[in-house]
Amino acid sequence: xxxxxxxxxxxxxxxxxxxxxxxxxxxxxxxxxxxxxxxxxxxxxxxxxxxxxxxxxxxxxxxxxxxxxxxxxxxxxxxxxxxxxxxxxxxxxxxxxxxxxxxxxxxxxxxxxxxxxxxxxxxxxxxx
Amino acid sequence: xxxxxxxxxxxxxxxxxxxxxxxxxxxxxxxxxxxxxxxxxxxxxxxxxxxxxxxxxxxxxxxxxxxxxxxxxxxxxxxxxxxxxxxxxxxxxxxxxxxxxxxxxxxxxxxxxxxxxxxxxxxxxxxxxxxxxxxxxxxxxxxxxxxxxxxxxxxxxxxxxxxxxxxxxxxxxxxxxxxxxxxxxxxxxxxxxxxxxxxxxxxxxxxxxxxxxxxxxxx
Numbered sequence: 001x002x003x004x005x006x007x008x009x010x011x012x013x014x015x016x017x018x019x020x021x022x023x024x025x026x027x028x029x030x031x032x033x034x035x036x037x038x039x040x041x042x043x044x045x046x047x048x049x050x051x052x053x054x055x056x057x058x059x060x061x062x063x064x065x066x067x068x069x070x071x072x073x074x075x076x077x078x079x080x081x082x083x084x085x086x087x088x089x090x091x092x093x094x095x096x097x098x099x100x101x102x103x104x105x106x107x108x109x110x111x112x113x114x115x116x117x118x119x120x121x122x123x124x125x126x127x128x
Numbered sequence: 129x130x131x132x133x134x135x136x137x138x139x140x141x142x143x144x145x146x147x148x149x150x151x152x153x154x155x156x157x158x159x160x161x162x163x164x165x166x167x168x169x170x171x172x173x174x175x176x177x178x179x180x181x182x183x184x185x186x187x188x189x190x191x192x193x194x195x196x197x198x199x200x201x202x203x204x205x206x207x208x209x210x211x212x213x214x215x216x217x218x219x220x221x222x223x224x225x226x227x228x229x230x231x232x233x234x235x236x237x238x239x240x241x242x243x244x245x246x247x248x249x250x251x252x253x254x255x256x257x258x259x260x261x262x263x264x265x266x267x268x269x270x271x272x273x274x275x276x277x278x279x280x281x282x283x284x285x286x287x288x289x290x291x292x293x294x295x296x297x298x299x300x301x302x303x304x305x306x307x308x309x310x311x312x313x314x315x316x317x318x319x320x321x322x323x324x325x326x327x328x329x330x331x332x333x334x335x336x337x338x339x340x341x342x343x344x345x346x347x
Contacts, residue, residue, distance in 0.1 A: 001164050069211065091203060092200070094196065096189070
């Protein structure tokens with residue numbers, strides 16, 4: 001099997017998937033970028049439950065002190081973690097979050113327009 | 129397609145081995161290409177369609193990303209400064225602690241030294257006293273020995289002086305020689321078991337011997 005070129009190695013804060021089947025649950029961990037996703041990390045910095053609970057909440061826990069320390073030490077962040085930290089208020093809101101929100105809004109508007117149109121059509125049909 | 133067929137055949141073969149009852153086993157077997165195999169024949173000339181990019185969105189995102197990255201850099205810088213401040217304060221504290229510890233240690237050492245010094249002085253004075261006593265004793269013994277020796281020497285001198293009266297000197301040399309010549313004795317005799325001397329042939333001497341034997345017999 002041919003050898004792959006070596007990747008640049010650095011520390012990163014990212015998500016590690018620790019759920020069961022059909023039940024994702026993430027740990028926010030500090031590891032090397034070259035290590036496997038769910039390998040034992042250097043440090044766990046929080047959790048993220050991506051499934052909304054009965055109150056329609058996605059719960060996140062963060063070790064802010066440690067994350068601040070690692071940010072000061074130039075540790076990289078993965079995009080999902082950046083998004084979470086942006087929503088948490090430690091960092092500015094991630095740009096893609098705005099875009100996705102916009103897209104969702106558009107979709108919703110389109111859906112409502114569709115339904116309204118549909119209803120209007122139905123009304124006109126009934127009236128006729 | 130061929131691979132999936134192969135897998136299913138294999139499964140059915142295994143199921144027939146494991147159980148006598150021929151239950152149809154339905155299981156999706158997904159074939160994965162190992163990394164070292166070449167591109168599949170069906171995908172040889174496949175080119176992915178690029179994700180459509182909304183130019184309006186793209187522009188907005190670019191500007192936002194710029195702003196975001198600059199802000200994050202600033203936050204990181206600020207956090208680093210805060211951290212360095214913290215570490216500096218901790219360093220100062222550490223220095224203070226170290227100084228206090230050093231002072232305490234110095235004091236302890238001083239105490240210890242003081243204790244040692246007192247005990248040492250005591251011991252040394254005691255040793256000095258003992259040494260002096262010993263020296264005195266030695267001197268006394270030596271003096272005694274000297275006295276003894278001088279006394280003995282005096283005694284020997286007296287003895288010698290006493291014995292020197294009978295010494296032969298140049299003045300009485302002639303006399304002494306005469307005396308010695310006069311007092312010739314004849315040892316040419318025999319002695320019996322009882323100590324009697326049996327005189328020899330020299331008459332002069334034998335007479336004397338006779339006289340001596342008579343004297344001894346009398347006593």
